[in-house]
Amino acid sequence: SMKDIEAIGKDSDFVFIGLPHGHAMKVGKALENLPVRIIDLGADYRFHDTSVYEAWYHVPHTHPDAKRVYGLAELYREEIRDAKIIGNAGxxxxxxxxxxxxxxxxxxxxxxxxxxxxxxxxxxxxxxxxxxxxxxxxxxxxxxxxxxxxxxxxxxxxxxxxxxxxxxxxxxxxxxxxxxxxxxxxxxxxxxxxxxxxxxxxxxxxxxxxxxxxxxxxxxxxxxxxxxxxxxxxxxxxxxxxxxxxxxxxxxxxxxVKGAAGQAVQNFNIACGFDEKMGLDFVPMYP
CATH class of the missing domain: 3.30.360.10 (Dihydrodipicolinate Reductase; domain 2)
Known part of the structure; x- marks a missing residue:
């Protein structure tokens, strides 16, 4: 429920959202007046222009004025540092x-x-x-x-x-x-x-x-x-x-990893001012 979300928001510095498209904006809206920051692994906060989102995802965008940045770490690092909401890249x-x-x-x-x-x-x-x-x-x-x-x-x-x-x-x-x-x-x-x-x-x-x-x-x-x-x-x-x-x-x-959870952790590290490699510099598996 939204009451639970607000309680989590009050108790957290960062919230990671991994919900199907259309659901993250409800969470983002519920938390917009709290200092908590958000990383959404879905598509709800990836677009500057919410009409593009609506045309491709076929749901109304209910949080168009959200202060958000596109979460592709190597290209938008400076914006990610202070972002309230990071729309993790696909x-x-x-x-x-x-x-x-x-x-x-x-x-x-x-x-x-x-x-x-x-x-x-x-x-x-x-x-x-x-x-x-x-x-x-x-x-x-x-x-x-x-x-x-x-x-x-x-x-x-x-x-x-x-x-x-x-x-x-x-x-x-x-x-x-x-x-x-x-x-x-x-x-x-x-x-x-x-x-x-x-x-x-x-x-x-x-x-x-x-x-x-x-x-x-x-x-x-x-x-x-x-x-x-x-x-x-x-x-x-x-x-x-x-x-x-x-x-x-x-x-x-x-x-x-780089296409989802790893990128989210990399964005989190940037946003918190941590070493960007924290939790991510392990050896790839081969074969």
Whole structure:
């Protein structure tokens, strides 16, 4: 009940919310006049423009004036430090936005040529039993889903628009892979005229050279999900196709760690002024 939520809020410095979309705003509204701070792992506080949220999630946004920031640690660290509400970034979005951000920020790509083709392990669908996620259906199988309609599309568009200053529309296609955890995102974009491979290398180095949780595998590298499994790392590499004048960025994360709980802890550490690696600098599991 809301009485319980208020009691928890009065007794807490931070509240983490892990509810289906539409429910976190009720909690946020109930706690808005208390000093408690909030990290929401769902979508309710991820959008600057609540009409975008309403269009994609099909529920009314009941807390549009909430003081919130987008919780993608490496890109919005300064805003996260003092935020009342942090809308923890989604899993596909974390992998894809981190892959595209350096290029968008340095204006190296035409932002309206972006195609994101991503694959996720089945844990991304949650724990509710569904026939499609049943082992005999899933195993030895590979398919796309929600083509042109996946709810992480506007989240990627929002971040690229924000970083580049240019209105952005993308194509995003998610796929389900027969593995329990991990995301590999392959992002394509046309380079602007005159952009050389060195510009691209420099943009990634400038953006992430000092980031602990982003490991740059460089131009020509190949991230893989097993190398980030069970960790908060995001591995990124890029390839330049001189023939088509496109850049192809590859990004791998564990959808349950950097794509969810680990990112929430990283945001919490930033917001509390703790060492960002606290509780997160364990060794990935391989294999």
């Amino acid at each position: 899993c596909f979005t974390t992998a894809s936005i981190l892959a595209l951000a350096p290029l968008a920020r340095q204006h190296l790509i035409d932002v309206n040529t972006i195609i994101v083709d991503a694959k996720s392990g089945v844990s991304g669908a949650g724990r509710s039993p569904k026939q499609a996620n049943h082992f005999p259906e899933l195993y030895d199988n590979f398919r796309a889903y929600n083509v042109a309609h996946h709810r992480h599309t506007p989240e990627i568009e929002q971040a690229v628009t924000d970083l580049s200053g240019e209105a952005t529309v993308i194509n995003f296609t998610p796929h389900l892979v027969p593995m329990s955890r991990g995301i590999l995102s392959t992002c394509y974009a046309t380079l602007k005229e005159g952009v050389t491979p060195d510009f691209v290398d420099a943009a990634f180095e400038k953006a992430y050279g000092k980031e602990f949780f982003i490991r740059l595998l460089g131009r020509g590298g190949y991230p893989s999900t097993k190398e980030v499994r069970g960790s908060n790392f995001c591995d990124i590499a890029w390839h330049i196709d001189e023939r088509t004048h496109r850049v192809i960025v590859l990004s791998a994360i564990d959808n349950l």
